[in-house]
Amino acid sequence: AQSVTQPDIHITVSEGASLELRCNYSYGATPYLFWYVQSPGQGLQLLLKYFSGDTLVQGIKGFEAEFKRSQSSFNLRKPSVHWSDAAEYFCAVGTYSSASKIIFGSGTRLSIRP
Amino acid sequence: DAMVIQNPRYQVTQFGKPVTLSCSQTLNHNVMYWYQQKSSQAPKLLFHYYDKDFNNEADTPDNFQSRRPNTSFCFLDIRSPGLGDAAMYLCATSRASATDTQYFGPGTRLTVL
Numbered sequence: 001a002q003s004v005t006q007p008d009i010h011i012t013v014s015e016g017a018s019l020e021l022r023c024n025y026s027y028g029a030t031p032y033l034f035w036y037v038q039s040p041g042q043g044l045q046l047l048l049k050y051f052s053g054d055t056l057v058q059g060i061k062g063f064e065a066e067f068k069r070s071q072s073s074f075n076l077r078k079p080s081v082h083w084s085d086a087a088e089y090f091c092a093v094g095t096y097s098s099a100s101k102i103i104f105g106s107g108t109r110l111s112i113r114p
Numbered sequence: 115d116a117m118v119i120q121n122p123r124y125q126v127t128q129f130g131k132p133v134t135l136s137c138s139q140t141l142n143h144n145v146m147y148w149y150q151q152k153s154s155q156a157p158k159l160l161f162h163y164y165d166k167d168f169n170n171e172a173d174t175p176d177n178f179q180s181r182r183p184n185t186s187f188c189f190l191d192i193r194s195p196g197l198g199d200a201a202m203y204l205c206a207t208s209r210a211s212a213t214d215t216q217y218f219g220p221g222t223r224l225t226v227l
Binding site: 032036041042043044045046049051090094101102104105106107109 | 118154155156157158159162171204206213215216218219220221
């Protein structure tokens, strides 16, 4: 069964600094990978997703993620964070054979230092 | 414009008193999901509908039920809420499968006294 791990529970970065949030997945075949963001008291919003093709995926709000099969990773990056990026970030994995559900990681809370 | 609407945003109920949460969508999506999210945890899928076909997760307690009377609306019924059911309940929709983009509502925060 597929699973996803986000090793960092909470990260604080300074405004304007670069960001990388880690995500590792477990699945034998090529997974479907997602990053969702959840602002306080809100539902989740899709930032980007990877199914196949180019391993560097561009998303909304200036985010990108890179699929690395050799490392079973799908890390999220942003070159310069803004105070409005403070939120909870969830990595998720799905499979073609089980398209009825995706599995979310436990999330990484991002705080921005002024 | 809101695409997935959840009502109420906050719900307080008493231990054992049935409660119904509502979700509606304007996207005309085939699939509707209900997730339970406890504090600082990942959303946990309870069940989903593909059109009228109901799909229950194996570990969803019998205390949780759902109804989808039409494409636009889906309800979550908690028959006898316990203290452990206090959580944020998120409704989401997708066009045809979970690997399509899921659109989430803002959630209903349930408190059980």
